[in-house]
Each structure stands twice: as C-alpha cells, then as structure tokens.
Amino acid sequence: MSEEYIIEMRHITKRFPGIVANDDVSIQIRKGEIYALLGENGAGKSTLMSMLFGMYEPDEGEIYVKGKKVHITSPNYATKLNIGMVHQHFKLVSNYTIAENIIMGMEPVKKVLGLFPTVDIKKANEDIRKLSEEYGLEVDPTQVIEKVNVSIRQRVEILKMLYREAEILIFDEPTAVLTPQEIEFLLQIIRNLRDSGKTIILITHKLEEIKQVADRCAILNRGKIVDVLNVAETSTKTMANLMVGREVSFTVDKPPARFGETVLDVQNMTVRNQDNFDVVKNVSFQVHRGEIFAIAGVSGNGQIELADAIAGLMEVASGRVMLNGEDITHMPIRRRTEKGISYIPEDRQEFGLELDFTLRDNLALKSYYKEPFSGRGGVLRPDEFEKYGQKLIEEYDIRSGQGTMTQVRSMSGGNQQKAIVGREIELQSDLMIFVQPTRGLDIGAIENIHKQIIAERNKGKAILLISLELDEIMNCADTIGVIYNGAIDKIAPAETLTMNQVGEFMMGVKSK
Amino acid sequence: MKKICVKLLGNDRTQFIAIPIFSILLSLIVGMIIIAGLGKYPLTAYMNLLQGSGLMPKPAYSAYQGMLTDFMSFLNMLTPMMFAALSVAVAQKAGLFNIGVSGQMLAAGFVATVTVGYSEMTAVIAKPLVILIGIVVGMLVGALVGFLKYRFNINEVVSTIMINYIVQYLTSFFINTRYIDEISRQSRAVSRASRLTLMQVTVGELKVDIPLCIILAVIIAVLMKFLLDRTSLGFEIKAVGSNRNAARYAGISVGKTMVVSMMISGALAGLAGVTYYMGYLESIQPKVLTDTGFDAIAVALLGNNNPIGVIFSSFLITGVTKGSSYMSAASGIETEIASVITGLILLFSACSAFIRYEVKKWKTELEEAERRNADVKNNH
Structure with missing residues (x-):
C-alpha cells in the first residue's frame, strides 16, 4: 500500500438503470496536486466524484483514503474524512450572512451567563475573516448572501469546506458561471490552496483551465478512463481529441454577415x-x-x-x-x-419541457394544435406526432432510451437541450x-x-x-x-x- | 423470489396493470392477517364481502331477493362513485385538487330535486332533464372555482372547501324552511318519474333496483379517456397539470385551461350528485355532505387518475364498502374493518412507484448476472 496517494479509487463500477456510468475506473491522486477530471457530459466525471463524496455508493470497486480502505456512505462521513465538494449549484441560505452560512451545522457556541448556549457570531466572523485572508479569498463574512454576486457565493462554498478542515477539495465545473476575470481569480485561489498543501480535484470540460492550473489530468469517455496525462507535456488539442474520441475543430466556419431588413x-x-x-x-x-x-x-x-x-x-x-x-x-x-x-x-x-410527457409530445409542444398534428374538432393524430418525432430525433441526434416514447425526465440534460433546440429551430x-x-x-x-x-x-x-x-x-x-x-x-x-x-x-x- | 417478481412485474407493457394488481393483492394479504388477528376466518370474511356485493351467492335469501338484487344494488351505489372519482381525476390531470366534489354533488342534487323532482313531469322528460340540470349546475360551480383561481389566484382547495360549506348550509336552509318531510326530517322524496334508478322492478322472481346511469358512467369514462389522450384540449389539460410554466411557455392559455378543466370536473360531480340524491337516494338530509365525494379522491388515486382505471378502482372500493355490512352480519367483523382494508389498498397503491423502481433495479441486476454467466460460458 503506497503512502504517496492520498486517494485511490480502484476498479470502480457504478450502474444506473440502463446505463453504466463508471466502468472499471481506477484513479490515484497524490497529496498536494491539482488533479483534473476531463470528459464530455455524461462521461461519468460527476458520478465518480459523487461516490467519493458519499452521495452514491459504488456497485463494485474500492476506495482508499490516505491508504485506508473506506466505505463512504454519506457526505457527512466524507466530511469527516476531510473531503469537501463545491457543487455546480450552490447550497446556500440566501437571507443569511456569509458567516452564518459557513458555520451552519457546527456553530461556535458560547454560554450567556454561563448557562444559555448561543452562537458566538463574533468568533465565527473572526475565524472566517482569517481563513479568507489566508487563501486570498477576499470575502466579508458579515454580508448577506443575496446581496453578493455568484463569484463570491462560490468562494463562500470554498470557505465552507475550509472551515470544515477539508484537505481534499472537489470542484464540480466551478467556472461555468463566471466571467473571464472571475475565472482568473478563482484559478489563482485554487493555486493558493494547492500551495498550502490541499489536494484539489477539478471536474471540468474546459481545456484552457486544465492547461492553466492542473498538474495531471484523467480523461473519461463513456464511463471509462481513456488516459491519464501530465498536463505540462500535453497540448489542448490532444486532450480534446482524446475526450471526444475524434478530431475537433475549435473555430466555427462563418461566412461574412449580410444584414437584411x-x-x-x-x-x-x-x-x-x-x-x-x-x-x-x-x-x-x-x-x-x-x-x-x-x-x-x-x-x-x-x-x-x-x-x-x-x-x-x-x-x-x-x-x-x-x-x-x-x-x-x-x-x-x-x-x-x-x-x-x-x-x-x-x-x-422548468419552462422548456414538459418533463412527464414523452419526447414526441415535447417535440410538438408548440404545434400540437395545428395541422397535421391535430385535425378537425381538435382530435390529435398520434401517427403525425410519431413521424415528426422520428424526423427530429434523427436530424438533431437526440439520444434516448425508448425513442419517441421516452419520458423526457429520464433523458440526460444534454439530450433534453438538443430536443428543445431541434423543436425551436424547426419552427422556422x-x-x-x-x-x-x-x-x-x-x-x-x-x-x-x-x-x-x-x-x-x-x-x-x-x-x-x-x-x-x-x-x-x-x-x-x-x-x-x-x-x-x-x-x-x-x-x-x-x-x-x-x-x-x-x-x-x-x-x-x-x-x- | 426476485426472479419471480421480475417475471411477473418487469414487463414494461403490462406493468401499468400488473403493479396495481400486485399492490391490491399485497393489501388483501395484510388485511387477512388483521382479520386473523381478530380471531375470525379471513377467507370467509372476504367471501362475505363478495356475497354482500352480489358477486357471489349467499347461502340463503329472503323472498324476492337474490344475487342479482345485491349486485344491482351494488351498481346503484357504484354509479355516483364512478362519476365522482372521474370528477376528481380530471381535475387532478390539470393539476387541480377538487376536494369539493361533495358540495358540487349536493348543489346539483338539490337544484334537480326542487325543480324536476317535485314537478309532475313524465319520466321521458324528467329523467333527461335531471341529468342535464346536474351537468349544468355542477359545471357552473366548477366554473366559479376555476374563475376564482384564474382571476384572483385563490387556491382551489380553499375555495372548494368554502363552497362545500356554503352549499351545505344554503341547501339545508331551503330544505328546512320549504321542502322538509316532517317525519323523516329530510327533504320530501322526489317523484318516481324523476328518479334515475328504477326501484323494485320485478325481474323473474326477484325484485331489483336498476340504476339507469351506470352505462352512462362507463361511456363517459371512455369519453374522458379519449378527451385526455387524443384531443388538443386533453393535451393542454395535461400540460397545465404537469408543468404550468412550460404550458405557458408553449403558448397555452393556462387560465382558460384551468377554468375548462374545473367545468368538466364540476359537470362530472353534478352527474354524481343527481345519481346519488335522485337515484341511489330519493331525498336530501339537510346539513350533511356525503362521503362519496371524499372517498372519490382515494378512488381516483387508486385508479391512477386514469378514467379507465377509475372504472376498476371504484368497482373495487365500492365492493368492499357495500359488502361490509353483510360481512359484519355474517362473520361478526365490524364494518370498520372494511375501511381498514380500503385504507390498506390505498396505502399499498401509493407505494406503486417504489415497487416499480425496485423491480427495475432487480431486472437490471438479473440481466447483468445473466450476461456475466454467458461470458463465462463463452470463455470455456
């Protein structure tokens, strides 16, 4: 058992009904490195990390943290193992202050008159201010969440982990909601964290970021590890090709515009x-x-x-x-x-789809009441729904379990989006x-x-x-x-x- | 064990029927344990339920009575229940909870009673008119609920409960002051011509009650199924019910659709009302709302808000209720046990999504195992 890996996931397999999300995946992460997980949507990055964070349990395989075999059954247990995760969607109470959000669940307590326990918010503010300075996060703990922007909210999530003494920090697509300047700032924070000895796992599909901060990078494709690379020695082009499994072009061919009325x-x-x-x-x-x-x-x-x-x-x-x-x-x-x-x-x-409807009903969501979908007296023609559904599925490469009759709720986010895009373009x-x-x-x-x-x-x-x-x-x-x-x-x-x-x-x- | 479950319940095509049946069987088994715990014979008790509903012959009948008598009286009780459950189901499809079916029933029943029930009209005119009045009155009450929701955003649960009270006290005021029968303390009985159930008709050697509207109930259930699945109005109702925002985004007028759905729901409740107060009964007890409208919520749930499902679920629940008095008389089991069984059926049906999930999981597991076995064989 080598001591140099802080986290080892061995031969992890995780199945969901009808899909194998992770197929015999093994990764080894060294202490104090920035380790990136790169892959397309649905490649299994988030699933793999959710298992490390205790949100799912693997069907097969073993997880070792600091050389010890563990069964991470819940996020609480993961926290105990000093693992923290910043999710894509922040989990904050918007009318609480930053400090209150961070200490929630482990509030510092003082006793008023030596008897009645109350939250020691002064101490909390002080602690958090110190933490924030230590890692260059620039956060004012007394501000209320709803008054601060996304970038600060994200930093609050980071502080939440640090406050819980996390040593292994998982970031799930952290830059999706940030401006270029904010991204720069975040990447600097991530570097600071590494330099002070934390281990970082970065889930992303943005190659630029990986190139900028990561030390090593594991590429996932369809639930399997394709390759683990030293980032410094690899070009973004190579990474992109490995990730998609074919040649990709980055720029879009665009003829000059000719504006009309x-x-x-x-x-x-x-x-x-x-x-x-x-x-x-x-x-x-x-x-x-x-x-x-x-x-x-x-x-x-x-x-x-x-x-x-x-x-x-x-x-x-x-x-x-x-x-x-x-x-x-x-x-x-x-x-x-x-x-x-x-x-x-x-x-x-919430708006674009009727999640409990079938795919074909959703594809006709804006035209169901017209010819050819609906005849006289508003009687629907299922055949036309089917024909139209088939056509769009083919043209827009919408993938689903049961074709036109798939319940949209069960489809992946990417395919849901393709369905909307197809439907809206098709309206011409x-x-x-x-x-x-x-x-x-x-x-x-x-x-x-x-x-x-x-x-x-x-x-x-x-x-x-x-x-x-x-x-x-x-x-x-x-x-x-x-x-x-x-x-x-x-x-x-x-x-x-x-x-x-x-x-x-x-x-x-x-x-x- | 897993294999059997998957085989019986795993087929996607038959699941919609297999799983409800499975939950019902499960609840009947638990019901048996309870009855056994009371020291009675479970199978006898269940047989009594069937006998009471005229689905199995009783050991002895009094004069002019027979299995058919019981069965027809069961159908008589079933008719308003089926309409009421359809009313709940249609509203539910539009995402509205019509808890006021009983009030709408009473309103329709009352208006039809005082207009046609106390008139001298002949049967040929009176009966269709009663049905028509039931539909119109129910529809108007439903429209009011829908309008309040659409125009003032008043939650339909609140408004239907309030309307229940209003109808209850208003009708009891009129009954007590003008239409009271001094002896029974109920409203005077309606004319035979206007009643939607033919009472004590001699069929062979038996005297039976013939509920005229049971056929109508089945036809309307089928019509509702068609409306929901095959018309653009049904498409809109379901879209509004499953996600109001997406429906609005798609250009559907959410307010109009909600009003229309409540009108349909109200009309069905009105039908339930006239078949109850002028069919199953012949008079109205002042200040009392019938349980039918509330039981209908459970029946609709059991039928998965599917109009065809509702036919079967109302059959089942009414059967248990109707049979309970005979069960009590024959085996000495309290009629309340029937309610316990009904409760169990609903409880287990509510778990159907869970059962479906488990079965699906087992199915994948088994398929995986099979694939692995196949691989091993191929390697040899």
Whole structure:
C-alpha cells in the first residue's frame, strides 16, 4: 500500500438503470496536486466524484483514503474524512450572512451567563475573516448572501469546506458561471490552496483551465478512463481529441454577415420583476435578418428577463417591442410564436419541457394544435406526432432510451437541450431567441449547435443569442451588446471588440 | 423470489396493470392477517364481502331477493362513485385538487330535486332533464372555482372547501324552511318519474333496483379517456397539470385551461350528485355532505387518475364498502374493518412507484448476472 496517494479509487463500477456510468475506473491522486477530471457530459466525471463524496455508493470497486480502505456512505462521513465538494449549484441560505452560512451545522457556541448556549457570531466572523485572508479569498463574512454576486457565493462554498478542515477539495465545473476575470481569480485561489498543501480535484470540460492550473489530468469517455496525462507535456488539442474520441475543430466556419431588413426592434423597453424592481432598464436595439446579435453579461443582470419579455413570458412595463414592423408588446405568447418567434429559454426543465410527457409530445409542444398534428374538432393524430418525432430525433441526434416514447425526465440534460433546440429551430421563425443554447453540452454537441445557429443566420433568420459563455459569444456573434445591471450600454460589431474588453463591460468597469 | 417478481412485474407493457394488481393483492394479504388477528376466518370474511356485493351467492335469501338484487344494488351505489372519482381525476390531470366534489354533488342534487323532482313531469322528460340540470349546475360551480383561481389566484382547495360549506348550509336552509318531510326530517322524496334508478322492478322472481346511469358512467369514462389522450384540449389539460410554466411557455392559455378543466370536473360531480340524491337516494338530509365525494379522491388515486382505471378502482372500493355490512352480519367483523382494508389498498397503491423502481433495479441486476454467466460460458 503506497503512502504517496492520498486517494485511490480502484476498479470502480457504478450502474444506473440502463446505463453504466463508471466502468472499471481506477484513479490515484497524490497529496498536494491539482488533479483534473476531463470528459464530455455524461462521461461519468460527476458520478465518480459523487461516490467519493458519499452521495452514491459504488456497485463494485474500492476506495482508499490516505491508504485506508473506506466505505463512504454519506457526505457527512466524507466530511469527516476531510473531503469537501463545491457543487455546480450552490447550497446556500440566501437571507443569511456569509458567516452564518459557513458555520451552519457546527456553530461556535458560547454560554450567556454561563448557562444559555448561543452562537458566538463574533468568533465565527473572526475565524472566517482569517481563513479568507489566508487563501486570498477576499470575502466579508458579515454580508448577506443575496446581496453578493455568484463569484463570491462560490468562494463562500470554498470557505465552507475550509472551515470544515477539508484537505481534499472537489470542484464540480466551478467556472461555468463566471466571467473571464472571475475565472482568473478563482484559478489563482485554487493555486493558493494547492500551495498550502490541499489536494484539489477539478471536474471540468474546459481545456484552457486544465492547461492553466492542473498538474495531471484523467480523461473519461463513456464511463471509462481513456488516459491519464501530465498536463505540462500535453497540448489542448490532444486532450480534446482524446475526450471526444475524434478530431475537433475549435473555430466555427462563418461566412461574412449580410444584414437584411430589421426583424426585431426593441424600443426603450423596461421590464419590472415581481418586487416592482426594474430589471431591464430602457433598453433599445435592433436585430436584422442574417444577423446574430449576442447579449453578453454576467448572470443575473437582466438578460433572462429581457428574453422573457420579448417572448411574452414577462410583461413589458414601458417601451415597445416590434416584430417585422408590427407592435407585439402586449400580444399573447401563442400569437407571438405564430408571428415568428422561437425561444430557447434559460431554464429548460422548468419552462422548456414538459418533463412527464414523452419526447414526441415535447417535440410538438408548440404545434400540437395545428395541422397535421391535430385535425378537425381538435382530435390529435398520434401517427403525425410519431413521424415528426422520428424526423427530429434523427436530424438533431437526440439520444434516448425508448425513442419517441421516452419520458423526457429520464433523458440526460444534454439530450433534453438538443430536443428543445431541434423543436425551436424547426419552427422556422423569423426571430430565434437562444438563451444559453449550449449550456451543459459537450464539445461535440456545442460545435453542432453553433453550426446550426450559423446556418439559420445564413438562411436569413434574425438571431438573438444570450449567453454567459464569452467563448460562445465571441465565436458566433456579428453584433455584441453588453448588458450590465439591466441596461445595454455598449453595442458594437463583434470584430471591433476583444474578449477582455467585453469582459470589462460585463463587470461595469468601462462605461460607454 | 426476485426472479419471480421480475417475471411477473418487469414487463414494461403490462406493468401499468400488473403493479396495481400486485399492490391490491399485497393489501388483501395484510388485511387477512388483521382479520386473523381478530380471531375470525379471513377467507370467509372476504367471501362475505363478495356475497354482500352480489358477486357471489349467499347461502340463503329472503323472498324476492337474490344475487342479482345485491349486485344491482351494488351498481346503484357504484354509479355516483364512478362519476365522482372521474370528477376528481380530471381535475387532478390539470393539476387541480377538487376536494369539493361533495358540495358540487349536493348543489346539483338539490337544484334537480326542487325543480324536476317535485314537478309532475313524465319520466321521458324528467329523467333527461335531471341529468342535464346536474351537468349544468355542477359545471357552473366548477366554473366559479376555476374563475376564482384564474382571476384572483385563490387556491382551489380553499375555495372548494368554502363552497362545500356554503352549499351545505344554503341547501339545508331551503330544505328546512320549504321542502322538509316532517317525519323523516329530510327533504320530501322526489317523484318516481324523476328518479334515475328504477326501484323494485320485478325481474323473474326477484325484485331489483336498476340504476339507469351506470352505462352512462362507463361511456363517459371512455369519453374522458379519449378527451385526455387524443384531443388538443386533453393535451393542454395535461400540460397545465404537469408543468404550468412550460404550458405557458408553449403558448397555452393556462387560465382558460384551468377554468375548462374545473367545468368538466364540476359537470362530472353534478352527474354524481343527481345519481346519488335522485337515484341511489330519493331525498336530501339537510346539513350533511356525503362521503362519496371524499372517498372519490382515494378512488381516483387508486385508479391512477386514469378514467379507465377509475372504472376498476371504484368497482373495487365500492365492493368492499357495500359488502361490509353483510360481512359484519355474517362473520361478526365490524364494518370498520372494511375501511381498514380500503385504507390498506390505498396505502399499498401509493407505494406503486417504489415497487416499480425496485423491480427495475432487480431486472437490471438479473440481466447483468445473466450476461456475466454467458461470458463465462463463452470463455470455456
């Protein structure tokens, strides 16, 4: 039993009904290294780490921590073994302060009058401030969670682990929600952590990050380890090819844009949320035929509400929305769809899909009431649903267990997304609103969807692309608008902006 | 053990029926243990239940009585239950919990009683009119609930419970002041012509009650199945029921769909009302809501909110209820035990998702094992 590995997972196999998520996977992690797990969506990275964190138990295989064989039956036990995990979705109480969130479950207690136990919040604040300084996290423990941005929330999650004395830190896709500047900052934190002796496991599908921070990298494909590489000696290209299992091209072929007439004309639009707060402020822009207009912005700056308002899911408080010269500001959603709006919403499970419906019903979710799906008297024709479903499954490479009759809930996130993308493109609307169209997809699928978006643009569709991924925006956009705090202050042709400039506008650093 | 379970329950095509049957059998077995614990013979008790519902012959009958008499009286009780359960099921499909079926039944029953029930109309006119009034009154109450939900976002559970009270006290006020029968302390009996059950009809040597609407109930169940599965309205109802946000996103008018579903649900409750108060019974007891509307919630659950499933589940639950009095008389088991059995059936049915999950797990395990065995053989 070699002592140099802090974690060893040997011959791990984990099955879920109908799928083998991990197939005889063995990894060995040294103390004090940054170990990356690279793989496409559904390759089994998260499953493997969930087992290390005690959320599942492996069907076969053994786990050794610090040379001792362990059965990690729960996250609590994993915490006892000094293993911590930062999840993709943060688990924080939003109306508590940062310190309160961190100490929850292991509060420092003092006794008032030597009798009544109370939480010693002063000590907690002090401890956390010290921890934060030690690793360069720059967090103020007295702030309330709902008042701080995503990047800080993530750092709170990191502090939560450090407070619990974690030595092995698992990061699950930590950069998905961050701006380039914030990513830099996070990667620096990760390096700091390693330098002070922590062991880091980084789950990601972003090659750049691995190249920047990781020491070693295990590549997973379809539940199996393909290779374990020393990052310094390997090119990103090689890693990408191993991960996808074939040659990948990073740039998208894009012929020069030829703009036609205006399709979408948003004039001084303001949108209020339920708390009567202006989330979109006096926004104006146009999208033309043959144009990809991309809106860049940090999550939560009003871009979702902007899209919802144009699609009719949120009300416009003031201003106008024109589609092909017609005022649609107060039109019902179905009329807008019929007038020519496709919409891929940000939240695919809550809005984009009926999870308990079959795949074919979901593919016809916006056209079920029309010919050919529905005849006179509103009687549906299952044959037409089937035919249409088959067609889209083939064209958009939607993979599912039981074909058209699969319950969408049981499909993987990536395939759910493909189903929505297929359905919306197939509507052949003049205006297509894509919000985060490739979120959670793997490289191969992203490439495909970008190609499809550009093909639609070449056909003369107007495309409004809203994304948190700057790469995506830089790759696809003809025009870029940057939204910050509900306002679009910067609109410029894509070729006149660099990625860093866009990033600065997104942070509100530059104005005008 | 696992192998047998997988073989019986593992087939995806037959699962929808195999698993409910399995849960029912399981609950009947537990029921037997309870009856045995009371010191009675379980099988005799179950036989008594069947005998009481006219599904098995009793050892002896009094004059003009026979198995058919019991069975027809069972059907008479079944009819309103089936309508009521369909009412709950349709609302449930739209994601609405209609807990006010009893109130809607009473409203429909009352209006039909005072208009047609106390008139001189002939049977040919009176009976269809009673049905029509039942549908319309129920539909109006349902529409009100749907409207309150759509316009003012009032939770349908609250509004239906409140409407239950309103209907209960309003009808009892009118019955007590105008329609009371001094001897029975109930509303006066409705005319024979208007009643939806033909009472004491001589068939051969027997006298039986013939519930005219049982056929209608089955037809409507089939119609509801068609409506939900094969029409765009049904598609909308289910879309709204399973995810309101996604339905709105798809361009479905959520408010309109909810109002329409509540109208359908109310209409079915109205049918339950007229078949109950002017078929199974002939008068209304003031200030009392029938249990039927509440039992219907359980029946709909057992039928998985599927209209065809509801036919069978109402058959089963009504059978247990109807048979309980004979079971009590013949074996000396309290009628409450019937409620215990009903409760067990519901409890086990609620576990069906769990059973399905377990069976699926076992199935994968077995397949894996088989594959491994096959590999070993191939290697030799």
